[in-house]
Amino acid sequence: MLKRSLLFLNVNIRVIHFENCLRKILTTSGLQKYSNSSQNEQTTTDNSNNDEQVIPNLKSKDMTYWTQHETDILKNAVLKHGNKWTYITKEYFQSNKKPETLCQKWKTIRLSESRPSYYNKWSTEENKLLIKGVEKYGVGNWTEISKLIRTKDSYQIQKKWKQVSKKKSGKWTKEEDRLLFKLIEEYGGKWNIISDFIDRPYNSCLMRYQTLSFKPWTPEENNKLRDAILKYDHDWDKIMKNFPDRTLNEIKKYYWNNPKANPHANTGRWKEGEIKKFWEAFEIYGKKWINVSKDVGTRTPKQCHMFFRTREYNKMNT
Numbered sequence: 001m002l003k004r005s006l007l008f009l010n011v012n013i014r015v016i017h018f019e020n021c022l023r024k025i026l027t028t029s030g031l032q033k034y035s036n037s038s039q040n041e042q043t044t045t046d047n048s049n050n051d052e053q054v055i056p057n058l059k060s061k062d063m064t065y066w067t068q069h070e071t072d073i074l075k076n077a078v079l080k081h082g083n084k085w086t087y088i089t090k091e092y093f094q095s096n097k098k099p100e101t102l103c104q105k106w107k108t109i110r111l112s113e114s115r116p117s118y119y120n121k122w123s124t125e126e127n128k129l130l131i132k133g134v135e136k137y138g139v140g141n142w143t144e145i146s147k148l149i150r151t152k153d154s155y156q157i158q159k160k161w162k163q164v165s166k167k168k169s170g171k172w173t174k175e176e177d178r179l180l181f182k183l184i185e186e187y188g189g190k191w192n193i194i195s196d197f198i199d200r201p202y203n204s205c206l207m208r209y210q211t212l213s214f215k216p217w218t219p220e221e222n223n224k225l226r227d228a229i230l231k232y233d234h235d236w237d238k239i240m241k242n243f244p245d246r247t248l249n250e251i252k253k254y255y256w257n258n259p260k261a262n263p264h265a266n267t268g269r270w271k272e273g274e275i276k277k278f279w280e281a282f283e284i285y286g287k288k289w290i291n292v293s294k295d296v297g298t299r300t301p302k303q304c305h306m307f308f309r310t311r312e313y314n315k316m317n318t
Helices: 002-057 068-081 085-093 099-114 124-137 142-146 154-164 174-187 191-198 202-212 219-232 236-240 248-257 272-285 289-296 301-316
Strands: none
Touching: 068 085, 068 099, 085 099, 124 142, 124 154, 124 191, 124 202, 142 154, 174 191, 174 202, 191 202, 219 236, 219 248, 236 248, 248 301, 272 289, 272 301, 289 301
């Protein structure tokens, strides 16, 4: 009985000792956390005057809308206090905007003032150049189009085109087709005006007209294109002047898909040298047939594509 009592007492002592040790650990940990947080607060206070070095590297998650009044307040505050973002947010914005948000906004303001044409609204002249560029190079060739519009980059041009094209979509009706031809008779190739009348995207009107008025290439046009390629190589601006009734996309599409229009393309059975060049190019470019065609030199992209498909078909059936 005595042994059991002593054993029970010993266990209780160990439990009490363990609880005391645990309390000490937790207390010490809490003090350390408190000490660290105090040090961090002190560091933050000490660095409040060095916001210029710290905050610009932060990325703001505060995506609140800026009013013109708030923008003016920020400008005046920066003129008075410089880049003391922590101070400015407390004194001028009642801490409703994060210091890093002020920093990012100030960067945007400075950039917009240094490149005003980049951030300005699109002018009538820029809109005309956009339409002209799409007409010349086609939808998607934004880098080429940006060369015509020096004040905007390719991303802005693509974004603007999406806005312009947000109109009615879907199947064309017979009434719309008749109206399209009537407007073309009246306004010619002024697709921006035609687009507004029909309430269809610019590119939709152009593509619909090309579909309805598609003209097969004549042997004379084929020979003319062949001669133009020999004379100007791939200088499409000069080549286009020989085809006033054709768009650049029409000319390129016909050229790449018709060996007879390509003075450098062979027809008939592939030679061993061509096959070797094909597979070497295929290893590099894969199914980018225009690039493969350029490396082969004597076959069009369509010929390269058909050659590959034929080889794949033969493999499957052997």
